[in-house]
Amino acid sequence: MSKRILIVDDEAAVLKLTVLILKLAGHDVITAQDGQEAVQRAVEEKPDLILLDIRMPKMDGFEVFKKLHSSAETQNIPVIYSTADSSISFEELPSELKAEDILLKPYTADELSQKIQRWLK
Numbered sequence: 001m002s003k004r005i006l007i008v009d010d011e012a013a014v015l016k017l018t019v020l021i022l023k024l025a026g027h028d029v030i031t032a033q034d035g036q037e038a039v040q041r042a043v044e045e046k047p048d049l050i051l052l053d054i055r056m057p058k059m060d061g062f063e064v065f066k067k068l069h070s071s072a073e074t075q076n077i078p079v080i081y082s083t084a085d086s087s088i089s090f091e092e093l094p095s096e097l098k099a100e101d102i103l104l105k106p107y108t109a110d111e112l113s114q115k116i117q118r119w120l121k
Helices: 012-024 035-045 061-069 109-119
Strands: 004-008 028-032 049-053 079-083 101-104
Touching: 004 012, 004 035, 012 028, 012 109, 028 035, 035 049, 035 061, 049 061, 049 109, 061 079, 079 109, 101 109
Parallel strands: 004 028, 004 049, 049 079, 079 101
Antiparallel strands: none
8 A cells, every 4th residue: 555755855866766765665755855845745745654854954854843743733644854964863862853763864775665664554
């Protein structure tokens, strides 16, 4: 069964590759390239899961997460952070920023698929 996944990343190459991997796995993919667009798309599209870059223009991933989880419409959508910043410790994030998981860039197709499958209901 195909799941709808929102991918949020400001890096065009990462976005394109991630879309390709997930489409080949049979998922319906929605994209956003900044935090404001991510919130809008999440509200409009109600994805089954969000892969959310942390470092983005206009609104970073942490701000997006707070907005999504403060709204009854989007608070139950699972979120996986993605980042190239290896200094971010998922375990040390404050509880109000605690998404389901984190995926460090660069990631492989297998790593991405495993994380996505783990959190799709």
